[in-house]
Amino acid sequence: MQIIEPQKNYDVIIVGSGAGGGMATKALADAGLKVAVVEAGPFFDPADPKTQTQFKWPYESPRRGANTQRAFDEFDMAYGGWDIEGEPYNQVNGSSFHWFRSRMLGGRTNHWGKISLRFGPRDFKSKDRDGLGENWPIGYEDLKPYYDKVDQLIGVFGSKENMETEPDGFFLPPPKPRLHELMYINAARKSKVTVIPSRLSILTKRINQDRGVCFYCNQCSRSCSIYADFSSGSCLIFPAQKNGGQIDLFVNAMVKNVNVDKNGRATGVSFINKTDNKEYKLKAKVVILAASACSSARILLNSKSTAHPNGLGNSSNLVGRYLHDSTGSDRAAFIPALMDRKRYNEDGVGGMHVYSPWWLDNKNLDFPRGYHLEVWGGMGMPSYGTGFNLDDLNKHLGLELGGYGNRLREDVKRFHGAVVGISGRGEAIARKDNYCEIDPSTVDQWGIPVLRFHYKWSDFEINQAKHMHDTFEEVLTNMGGKLLGDRPGKEKKYGLHNPGLIIHEVGTTRMGDDPKTSVVNRFEQMHDVDNVFIVDAGPFVSQADKNPTWTILALAWRTSDYIINEFKKQNF
Numbered sequence: 269m270q271i272i273e274p275q276k277n278y279d280v281i282i283v284g285s286g287a288g289g290g291m292a293t294k295a296l297a298d299a300g301l302k303v304a305v306v307e308a309g310p311f312f313d314p315a316d317p318k319t320q321t322q323f324k325w326p327y328e329s330p331r332r333g334a335n336t337q338r339a340f341d342e343f344d345m346a347y348g349g350w351d352i353e354g355e356p357y358n359q360v361n362g363s364s365f366h367w368f369r370s371r372m373l374g375g376r377t378n379h380w381g382k383i384s385l386r387f388g389p390r391d392f393k394s395k396d397r398d399g400l401g402e403n404w405p406i407g408y409e410d411l412k413p414y415y416d417k418v419d420q421l422i423g424v425f426g427s428k429e430n431m432e433t434e435p436d437g438f439f440l441p442p443p444k445p446r447l448h449e450l451m452y453i454n455a456a457r458k459s460k461v462t463v464i465p466s467r468l469s470i471l472t473k474r475i476n477q478d479r480g481v482c483f484y485c486n487q488c489s490r491s492c493s494i495y496a497d498f499s500s501g502s503c504l505i506f507p508a509q510k511n512g513g514q515i516d517l518f519v520n521a522m523v524k525n526v527n528v529d530k531n532g533r534a535t536g537v538s539f540i541n542k543t544d545n546k547e548y549k550l551k552a553k554v555v556i557l558a559a560s561a562c563s564s565a566r567i568l569l570n571s572k573s574t575a576h577p578n579g580l581g582n583s584s585n586l587v588g589r590y591l592h593d594s595t596g597s598d599r600a601a602f603i604p605a606l607m608d609r610k611r612y613n614e615d616g617v618g619g620m621h622v623y624s625p626w627w628l629d630n631k632n633l634d635f636p637r638g639y640h641l642e643v644w645g646g647m648g649m650p651s652y653g654t655g656f657n658l659d660d661l662n663k664h665l666g667l668e669l670g671g672y673g674n675r676l677r678e679d680v681k682r683f684h685g686a687v688v689g690i691s692g693r694g695e696a697i698a699r700k701d702n703y704c705e706i707d708p709s710t711v712d713q714w715g716i717p718v719l720r721f722h723y724k725w726s727d728f729e730i731n732q733a734k735h736m737h738d739t740f741e742e743v744l745t746n747m748g749g750k751l752l753g754d755r756p757g758k759e760k761k762y763g764l765h766n767p768g769l770i771i772h773e774v775g776t777t778r779m780g781d782d783p784k785t786s787v788v789n790r791f792e793q794m795h796d797v798d799n800v801f802i803v804d805a806g807p808f809v810s811q812a813d814k815n816p817t818w819t820i821l822a823l824a825w826r827t828s829d830y831i832i833n834e835f836k837k838q839n840f
Contacts, residue, residue, distance in 0.1 A: 271538075271546075271547045271548070271549060272546055272547070272548045272549070273548070273549045273551075274548065274549075274550065276516075277302075277551045277552065277553075278302045278303060278304045278516075278536075278550065278551065278552040278553075279296070279301040279302045279303065279552060279553050279554065279835065279840075280292075280296050280301055280302070280303050280304070280552055280553070280554045280555075280556060280831070281303075281304045281306060281536055281537055281550050281552040281554070281555050281556065282296075282303060282304070282305050282306065282556045282558055283306045283523050283537060283555070283556065283557050283558060283559050283564070283567065284306075284307065284308075284375060284557065284558035284559035284560065284563070284564070284804065285305055285307045285373050285374055285375055285500055285501070285505065285558075286370070286374065286375025286376050286377050286500050286558065286560065286804070287375070287376075287377055287500055287804075287817050287820045287821050287824070288558040288803035288804045288805075288820045288821070288823070288824040289305065289307075289375070289500065289556070289558030289559075289803065289804075289824075290374065290377070290500025290501070290503070290504035290505050291418075291500075291504055291803070291820075291821050291824035291825050291828065292556050292558060292803050292824050292827070292828050293305055293504060293505050293508055293513075293515060294504040294505065294507065294508040294513075295824075295825055295828035295829065295832070296828050296831065296832065297508040297509075297511075297513025297514060297515050298508060298511060298513060299828075299832045299835075300514075301514070301832070301835065302514045303513065303514060303515050303516070304515075304516045304518060304550055304552065305505070305515060305516070305517050305518065306518045306521045306523055306537060306539055306550070307372070307373050307375075307517065307518065307519045307520075307521060308369075308371050308520070308521060308522050308523070308542075308559070308563075309347050309348065309370070309371030309372035309373065309375075309519065309520065310347070310371075310372055310373070310519050310520055311373050311517065311519045312345075312347070312372040312373045312374055312378065312491075312501060313373075313501060313502070313506070314345065314378065314490075314491035314492055314493050314495070314499065314501070314502060315493045315494070315495070315502070320490075320493050321342075321343035321344075321345060321490045322485065322487050322490045322491070322492070322493045323485070323487070324343050325649075326342075326649070329342040329343070339368070340379070340489065343490055344379055344489050344490060345378045345379050345489065345490050345491035346370055346372075346376075346378065346379035346489075347370065347371050347372040348368070348369045348370045348371040348372070349368065349369070350366045350367060350368050350369075350768070350769075352369060352371070354712060354713035355369065355712045355713070355718070356710060356712065356718055357707070357718050357719045357720065357721065358707050358710055358718070358719075358720040358721070359720065359721050360720050360721065360722050361722060362724070363721050363722050363723045363724065364723070364766045364767070365591075365593075365704075365721035365723040365766070365767050365768045366766055366767070366768035366769050367562055367719070367721070367768055367773075368768065368771045369560070369563065370560075373500075373501050373505070373517070373519060374491075374499045374500040374501035374502075374505075375500060375560070376560075376771065377498060377499040377500040377501075377817070378491040378499050378501075379489050379491070380771075380815075380817065381468075381619055381642075381815065382468040382469050382470055382488055382497055382498065382617075382618065382619050383466070383467065383468060383619065383623075383642075383814075383815040383817075384422075384424045384467050384468055384469040384498070384815070384817060384818045385434070385467055385814040385815055385818055386408075386411075386415045386434075386435045386437060386814075386818055386819070386822075387408065387411070387812045387814060387819050388408060388432060388433045388434060388435050388812075389407065389408040389409075389432060389435075390432070390433060391408075391433075391810070391812035391814070392404040392406065392407045392408055392411075392809075393407065394637065394810050394812075397630075398630065398636040398637070400636055400697050401697055401698045401809070401810050402698075402778075402780070402785075402809055402810075403809070404779060404809045404810070405779060405780055405781045405786075405789075405790045405809075406779075406790050408435065410790075410826075411819070411822050411823065411826065412435070414821075414822035414823070414825045414826045415435070415437060415818065415822045416437065416438060417822075417825060418818060418821045418822050418825065419437040419438040419439070420438050421503075422469055422498050422503055422821070423440055423469060423470075423471045423473075423475050423479075423498070424437065424438075424439060424440065424467055424468065424469045424470075424818075425439055425440040425441060425442045425443070425465075425466070425467065425468055425470060425471075425472045426439040426440075426442055426464075426465055426466065426467035426468075427439060427442055427464065427465045429464050431464075431625070433625060433626065434464070434625050437467075439467070440471065440472045440473045440475075441472050441473060442465035442466065442467075442472070442621065443472060443484070443616055443617055443621050444621065445621045445622050446614050446616055446621060446646050447606070447609075447614070447646075448603070448606060448643070448645040448646050448685070448688050449620070449621050449622045449643060449646075451603070451605070451606075451688075451747050452622065452643050452688065452690075452743070452747065453622060454746075454747075455743045455744070455746035455747040456624060456641075456743050456746075458746045459739070459742050459743055459746060460627070461624050461627055461641070461739065461743060462624055462625055462627040463622055463623070463624050464622070464623055464624075464625065465621065465622060465623065466619065466620050466621055466622055466623040467623065468497075468617060468619050468620075469497060469498035469817075469818075470482050470488065470496060470497045470498075470617050470618070470619070471496045471497070472617075478495065478507060478510075479494070479495040479496060479502070479503070480492075480494030480495060480496045481494075481496055482496040482497070482617055483496075484613070484615050484616050484617060485615060485618075486615035486616055486617065486618050486648050486649070487618055488617065488618025488619060489618060497618070505517075518539070518548075518550070520541065520542040520543050521539040521540070521541055521542070521548070522539055522540045522542055522712075522714055522716065523537050523538070523539045523559065523567055524537075524538045524539060524540060524547070524567075524570060524714075524716050525537070525538055525567060525570045525571040525572075525580075526555055526557075526567060526568070526571040526580050526800065527549065527571075528571070528573050528575060528576065528580065528797070530574075530575070531575065532573065532574075532575025532576055532796070532797065533797060533798075533799060534554075534555045534580075534797055534799050534800045535551055535552075536549060536550045536551040536552050536555065537549070537550055537555060538550075540714040540715075540716070542714070545714070553799060553835075553840040554799045554800075554801065554831060554840050555799065555800045555801070556800075556801045556802070556803055556827075556831075557800070557801070557802045557803070557804065557806075558802070558803045558804045558824070559804060560773070560804050560805070560806075561591070561773045561774050561775065561776045561777070561804055561805045561806040561808075562588075562591070562704050562719060562773060562776060563804075564776070564777060564802055564804055564806050565587050565588040565704055565719075565776040565777060565806060566704070566706070566717075566718070566719050567580075568580045568581055568582060568587050568777070569582065569587055569588060569705065569706045570706060570716065570717055576796065576797075579706075580794075580796070580797060580800065581777075581787055581788075581794040581795065581796040581797050581800060582787075582796070583783065583795075583796050584783060584784055584785065584786065584787060584795075586700075586777075586778065586785070586786065586787055587776065587777060587787055588703045588704045588705050588719075588776050589700050589702075589703045589775075589776065589778075590698045590699065590700060590702070590703070590775040590776065590778050590809075591702050591703050591704055591721075591723065591773060591774075591775055591776050592696045592697070592698045592699070592702060592767075592773070592774060592775050592810075592811055593696065593767045593768050593769075593770055593771075593772050593773045593774075593811075594693050594694060594695070594696065594770040594772040594811060594813075594815075595639065595692070595693065595694040595695070595696050595725075595729050595732055595733060595764060595765070595770070596691065596692065596693050596694075596764070596765040596769065596770040597691070597692050597733045597736045597737060597740075597756075597762065597763040597764055597765060598689060598690070598691045598692070598740075598763065599689065599690055599737060599740035599741065599744065599751065599752075599753075599755075599763070600687055600688065600689035600690075600744075600751075600752045600753070601687070601688060601689075601744035601745075601747065601749030601750055601751050601752055602660075602661050602664055602683075602686060602687055602749060602750045602752055603686050603687070603688050603747055603748060603749045603750075604664070604665070604686070604748060604750070605747075605748055606685055606686040606688070607682055607683060607686045608681075608682055609647065609684070609685050609686070611647070612647075614646050614647045614648075614685070615646075615647075615648055615649070616646070620642055620643050620644065622643060623640065623641075623642070624640055624641035624643075625640050625813075626638025626639055626640055626694075626813050633731075633735065634731045635727075635728045635729070635731040635732040635735065636697065636728055637694065637695035637696070637697065637728070637732070637813065638694060638695060638813045639692045639693060639694025639695070639732060639735075639736060639813050640692070640693055640694070640813050640814065641690055641691070641692060641739070641743075642690070642691040642692075642693060643688070643689070643690055644688070644689045644690075644691065645685070645687060645688035645689060646685055647684060647685035658676075658679045658680070658683065660752060661679075661683050661686070662679070664750045687752070688744065688747065688749065690739075690740045690743060690744065692732075692733070692736035692739070692740070693770060693772075693813065693815075694729075694732050694736070694813050695810070695811050695812055695813040696725070696726075696728070696729050696767075696811065697726065697728055697729075697810075698775050698778075698809065698810055698811070699726070701722065702722065702723045702724070702767075703721075703722050703723075703776070704719045704720065704721050704722070704776065705719065705720060705722070706718075706719065706720075707719060707720040723767050723768075725761065725764060725767065729764060730758075730761045730762060730764055732764075733761060733762040733763055733764035734758075734762040736762070736763075737755055737756070737762055737763060741755070772805075772811065772815065772816055773805065774805035774806070774808035774811050774816055775805070775806065775808050775809070775810075775811070776806045777794075777802045777806035777807055778806075778807060778808070778809050779792065779807040779808070779809055780809070783795035783796070787802075787806075787807070788801070788802055788806075788807050791826070791827055791830040792807050792823060792824075792827040793827075793830070798839075799840055801827055801831065803820070803823065803824040803827050803828075804820060805819075805820055807823065
């Protein structure tokens with residue numbers, strides 16, 4: 269294959285353009301460094317009418333709900349998914365890890381729940397509480413200044429609650445709870461479940477002239493065309509370009525490996541241009557991987573050389589190890605009190621207005637780490653179907669089953685907004701025997717070796733899912749709900765979703781002070797190669813029961829400041 273080497277040399281190459289890559293791009297470009305951003309998917313701007321799907325009606329889809337390249341629905345802004353043609357991955361020994369890849373500028377930040385939570389002091393030192401896993405080499409106080417800066421730069425709504433486990437930040441006004449959420453608040457408090465306003469990175473108040481204010485269309489998963497929610501492109505990369513940043517974007521570029529010199533130091537990256545199928549090499553003083561925990565591990569493991577025979581930075585044999593995802597389970601109920609509702613605009617923000625953090629002490633439970641609750645329901649725009657079985661609801665009311673035409677239309681109207689669900693999202697224990705590695709016999713369509721996964725839930729995670737369902741049933745019953753479907757039993761792991769389905773994978777390049785037991789140091793710098801950094805969720809030592817995005821952003825900003833200082837010292 270022809271290899272093309274552009275003559276331009278960069279200060280920094282950043283692989284991946286999601287939360288970590290976007291934050292590193294802005295911080296480094298604002299500091300005057302020459303930056304190349306290499307993204308495996310196409311360019312994307314949510315404000316571009318050619319790709320915008322916001323405000324489109326379901327009937328505008330030519331597929332009428334049939335499968336598309338998008339993992340969720342026709343208009344959801346997620347290019348890629350768990351299964352991508354030409355990009356296989358494999359499982360080992362009964363594993364069932366579902367690997368989500370987002371192929372577009374901005375990565376997964378174009379489609380996510382916007383739940384923007386800080387890890388608290390205890391989240392960084394969990395081993396001190398239960399003796400499991402490892403503590404982070406840094407603590408909350410190390411990251412607090414960067415959480416503060418992320419809050420102010422990007423914007424997050426919420427309320428000050430003075431809870432150690434849910435550290436306060438700089439908050440915009442939260443939206444008021446909707447009817448089903450008001451009912452949830454009363455029901456949850458009856459069960460002594462804590463409820464606070466949600467903390468989502470959606471602008472309920474203007475913070476600058478470049479971004480608009482949420483107008484409650486409830487379509488954040490389509491990526492906001494007025495930049496009122498957080499995505500990496502609209503909030504980080506585009507502003508850095510506007511401010512004069514020296515940024516070259518290489519899109520549709522699938523990175524094969526990090527290149528090194530004879531001493532094993534990184535010199536740049538090689539990628540396949542998916543448009544012309546030619547291989548290109550870029551050169552830089554520093555390489556930053558932000559491709560996602562598993563993708564970055566894959567790149568490192570494929571970067572073998574004389575100096576790094578086990579893969580780049582893998583002298584510890586820990587690259588790919590300690591992979592873990594959030595736990596997840598769900599339950600829904602039919603709420604008769606919400607039937608036959610008057611029609612009004614109840615859409616709100618694209619996510620929940622209320623939030624239940626973990627509220628119990630695990631000492632008296634049969635699992636060590638907690639989970640939070642996410643509430644869903646309301647009268648959003650109906651999709652291609654009803655979202656539930658109308659006959660199941662009619663059974664609860666003793667009404668005639670079946671029907672079409674006017675009868676069907678009346679049933680849909682009667683039950684619209686009357687189904688409420690609760691999802692649990694919890695912390696798994698990081699284990700060395702949950703990992704990804706290079707599959708020796710499979711390559712993708714560009715000839716790059718793919719990953720295979722070893723992953724099994726432990727009894728801790730299964731018991732946690734059981735407790736989730738106990739809580740779901742109690743709270744939904746408190747709402748006057750009629751539970752839908754059968755409760756999953758032990759044989760189904762109490763409804764525990766397969767790992768990877770929550771799309772919170774972390775831990776493949778864990779952080780630590782000891783090069784024998786970790787891959788990167790406390791500044792996300794590889795122990796083995798001092799000019800390679802990792803700013804996605806790979807360095808996470810543990811997950812916490814919280815979404816990882818805000819911590820990825822804070823860590824990436826902290827790492828970027830370190831890199832800038834090292835450039836000033838002429839260490840690169």
